[in-house]
Amino acid sequence: MTDRKRMHSIPDMEAEGRKRLVLIVEDDFVNREILKANMQQEYEILCAETGREAREKIHGYSDTLSLILLDLNLPDLNGLDLLRELKKDMDLSKIPVIVLTADTESEVESLTSGASDFIPKPYPRQEIIMARARRCIELSENRDLIRWTERDQLTGLFNRDYFARYAEQYDHYHRRDPADALVLDISHFRMMNERFGKAYCDDVLRRIGAELFAFVKENGGIACRWGADTFQIYCPHREDYSALAARVAAAASGSAEGRVHIRIGVNPNVDKTGDMERRFDRAKSAADTIRNSLTESVAYYNDDLRQKELDAGQLLDDFRGALAEKQFLVYFQPKYNIQGPKPVLCGAEALVRWKHPEKGMVSPGTFIPLFEHNGLIRELDNYVWREAAQQIRRWKDQLGRSVPVSVNVSRIDMLDPDLTETLCGLIRDNGLDFKDLHLEITESAYTEDSDQIKNIVAGLRNQGFKIEMDDFGSGYSSLNMIITLPIDLLKLDMGFIRSAFSENGDTGMLKIMMDIAGYLSVPMIAEGVETKEQMLTLKDLGCDIIQGYYFSRPVPAEEFEKFIIQEGNEKC
Amino acid sequence: MLTVEGLRAWGANVDEGLGRCLKNETFYLTLVKKAIQDPAFEKLNETCGSGNLDGAFEAAHALKGVMGNLALTPILDPVIKITELLRARTVTDYGPLLTEITSARDQVLALAE
Secondary structure, X not given: OOHHHHHHHHHHHHHHOOOEEEEEEOXXXXXXXXXXXXXXXXXXXXXXXXHHHHHHHXXXXXXXXXXXXXXXXXXXXXXXXXXXXXXXXXXXXXXOEEEXXXXXXXXXXXXXXXXXXXXXXXXXXXXXXXXXXXXXXXXXXXHHHHHHHHEOOOOXXXXXXXXXXXXXXXXXXXXOOOEEEEEEEXXXXXXXXXXXXXXXXXXXXXXXXXXXXXXXXXXXXXXXEEXXXXXXXXXXXXXXXXXXXXXXXXXXXXXOOOOOOEEEEEEOOOOOOOOHXXXXXXXXXXXXXXXXXXXXOXXXXXXXXXXXXXXXXXXXXXXXXXXXXXXXXXEEEEEEEXXXXXXXXXEXXXXXXXXXXXXXXXXXXXXXXXXXXXXXXXXXXHHHHHHHHHHHHHHHHHHOOOOOEEEEEOHHHHOOOOHHHHHHHHHHHOOOOHHHEEEEEEHHHHHHOHHHHHHHHHHHHHHOOEEEEEEEOOOOOOHHHHHHOOOOEEEEOHHHHHHHOOOOOOOHHHHHHHHHHHHHOOOEEEEOOOOHHHHHHHXXXXXXXXXXXXXXXXXXXXXXXXXXXXHHHHHO | OOOHHHHHHHOOOHHHHHHHOOOOHHHHHHHHHHHOOOOHHXXXXXXXXXXXXXXXXXXXXXXXXXXXXXXXXXXXXXXXXXXXXXXXXXXXXXXXXXXXXXXXXXXXXXXXX
């Protein structure tokens, strides 16, 4: 039963003038008949004489039951056991239960086991029975209304807004108890959605929700569905979450369709002086460290991660100052056409380096993903484009010639409505030709949002820019799609070179990629080429252009000049 | 024939019992007839006789609920006493209380003939 179903049932009943449904679980005929007689004017009555019958009816009518009146002494089952069973079930626990008992001791036990109220035997006056029933139903329906707004409709867990409030409330009442913040999500959920469809994935999410509900019910704490496939848990501290990961994965994989991989990031023993959002950000950071692992499912936030975050924070803080002070240096790595008898310089790729005043040279592998995540990459890319364009102009002025320079255009840049104007402005302002500036666009940008990106790239190409598809082969494009893309050059993903020339490498895949480029009639560029053997093999396979340490590492503009001058001299 | 007056004269708190039955005499009398046929009477005698105090408690407890609801006081009073003794699993001679219960029940059975 879902909240949605229950919530719909209440107004529906009122609108249709239907009576609410009450289940009387009582083995004794006389007691049962008296209760029935007392209540049937206001309620529709359903009866069960045994625990088993009661269980069946509760499950069968779970969507519409408004109240259960439960005798504790049933012939086949202890009523308290049935009560506890109901309260453990996320859906059934929402149905209020009034216990019927002749014992004062049982009254206390019933209430602590989850009963909403009790009716003593001998029964009190009808008005009292009815008042108690009405109050329980009313409270339950009000709770349902609140639940409707504070719960995620699919899983029944808290939604993100209310989770934050309940987490703070949890802290309020557990000030001195150590607590853990957990973020749980499903690996490759998007792919799963495409493979198995929404209905299957919703079912997986529901099963995960039910398992997390059971976990916090058993161990304390609260859980929510944060969004899509992400869940958060705030609970009493424990040393190890591998058992939780295993049970959630088992529940999620329930059906035979395929194994579901989940990952949990844990921020253990949270610092309660920090804000709640930060506690879960740290858990998320931990989860991100095992993003691509199929063997690890739990990762813990620790001092190393903390240091990395501090470093990242500092880089972000330093970004604008670094731009203003021109700490970002644009290096150039030459590209050589190898199809002739001698390699010929045919271009360069502009690559950014950060000369940090305190940290020295910071690797682009460190700051580029960070800036991509924060959107700062747009400003950095704009800076690199501008520097590259100005440098081409300087070479033209000083050396009388230049080579085409390719610059990276990230997916985020594509969202900039002024992109075309910015790039055209650089050509115009520096007196360049469109062929002087090549644009490298990663393959994954096309596959993520192909139509929109395709249109933007086609527009740039129509202006006259040459388009290079970067990291070709890493983005799982279909051949069918590649044929339709506006591309002038393909730039092979470095992974192909690495794997083809590894110890047990095989160049078969390289050959296929070259054939694709041949079929499309576009030149193929291979980057990351380090040895003569690699260069010659690629040449034999039909690769047109090579970039890599074999010719040169990325170098500052002054150093790159030598390549241009040398090339000019050789031509003379 | 079982009547409300007969039960009142016998000692039942008829007004209380009738109150629970929405003052419907026919309904009340039907339930009384059903109640005095309750197999829990036999079970109570048997289990007490065999020393099965757990079983006896269950039977007494069930009777207490029914007799209480119908306010059949001459049966209810000894049933309450025996229930409390059995709840503590007291080892004692239950004979006198059982006799009292049986005798009171027989009186209603006679009224019902």
